[in-house]
Amino acid sequence: MGDFWRHRTFFVQCVLAGISVCLLGLELWTLRQMEAAQRPAAPGPLAAGSLPIEKVFSFPEVTCGPKTTPVFTVSQTAGQTPRPGNVTLLAREQFQYGLGLTACVFCGLMLGVAFSYRTVLRETRLAQLKSSFVSNVSHEMKTPLATIQMFAETLEAGRVQDQRKLAEYYQVIHKESRRLGQMIEDVLDFARMENRTHRFQFAPADIGDLVEDAAAMFEQQVEMAGGRMEVTVQRPLPSLAVDSKALSQAVQNLLGNALKYSAAVKDIRVSVVPRNSGVAIEVSDRGIGIPEAEQGRIFDKFYRVETGLAHDTKGAGLGLAMARHIVKAHAGDITVESRLGEGSRFTIFLPRRGSSWWSADGQRITEAAYRRG
Known part of the structure; x- marks a missing residue:
């Protein structure tokens, strides 16, 4: 699919370039016509069988009130020279038209060059990221x-x-x-x-239990590294229709990053709280942090931070990109807040899909019962 869009973009750019060339040729032709119009015609007798010029050019008349005004008049008859005022007016109109057409062609060419440069730059960057990924x-x-x-x-x-x-x-x-x-x-x-061929299996699930199970897979690694992990689930939580396997993978990717990019202090905190009729999952650490200039690109595929300890840490560069795909498939959003040397906090927000809520003891209750307390 990506190749299709790239080829189609290239085809459109070629078509635009061809149109620009055609417009440029038309503009040159217009300039030649303008030069020809500026040259007065040589007087001479009418050839045999010729008609006066006012007979050749016949234009309708427009009636405005009591007077009848011709739309266009030609004062030249056989044997007369054209009036300079009419020729100058025609030349001025053609010059303005040619100037506007030239500006349009120039803007079109510059726009095409800008788009082409942007495409080449993006493809070059993507090729570098793919090479790094491999x-x-x-x-x-x-x-x-x-x-x-x-x-x-x-x-x-x-x-x-x-x-x-x-x-x-x-x-x-x-x-x-x-x-x-x-x-x-x-x-x-x-x-x-x-490629949008992955099929998600949505079913009602307890997000709190799902996150706790995902965090349990990393507890031993954190303890062996001399750190600690704290998991907080604030109930009741709305029962959301999610793909449990995919969402667990997204949470594991965030936990893996928190563990991988934590320096000496491996302090990881995970919280699950109800928010705006949905659920917010937060994973925070006290690691090396992410530069502000890099935060807008960390969710791109193959992208890895190129400075400091993050560059020396191995990885495929797919974890956050995959997490974003999974969250978007759930109509949710994933954001990051980070400061260098202080750590990062990733937040997954999942909007509410169902009408059921979970009570503190794990029993399902209706929203009305929850609102009543």
Whole structure:
């Protein structure tokens, strides 16, 4: 689909360029006609069979009140020279027309050049991002592949006899293979979302439980890094129709970024609160932060911050782009607030779709009952 739009844009630009050339040719022809009109005709007798000029040019008359006024008059008859006033007036009108046409052609050409330059710049930037993406994905996949290969070769050589070691090696191979498979699945999912072929399965769900389950997957990693994770769910929450798997993936991407880009202090806070008849999910950290100039582009595919610790951290550059696709599919919005050296806060807002709410003890209640307290 992307290639189709790029080719169509190029075709439109070619058509506009062709129209501009045609207009330029028409303008040159107009200037020649203007020069010819400025030259007075040489007087001479009428040729045999010729008609007077007022007979050749006949124009209707317009009646305005009691008088009849001709729309256009020609004062030249056979053997007479044209009056300079009429020729000057005609030349002036043609000059103004030619000048306006020249300005239109010039503006069209400049507009085409600007659009072409913008397209080339965007395509060049996208090609660079794709190249960086391929390099990063290759590096990310190489790590689990190397681990799997090393442990598999060790087991094949029969160097490990201890059953506990064998179980540990098998567990590492299984874990790394799942990690590799998840990477491939993420890339394929993102490609389907980009092509709008991914099918979301919406069903009522408790957003609080969904976020708590997603956060539980990172608690051990945070604790091993010497940090802490705090999850707060403010109930009652509206029951929203969501794709639980996709939304969990979006939350996991935010949590993964919070863990990855936290410096020494890995303090991650997650909150789920009702907001504007919907649900807001906030993931905040005390990490390295994002430069203000980069915040508008971090949700673009393949884009990664190019300065500081963020540049040295490996990644495919798809996590936030995928999260945005998922949130948009739920008619929601995702925003970021960040300061360098102080951390970042990502907020996912999901609008309300259903009419049910969740009470503090997990029971479903109607909105009217919730409003009554």
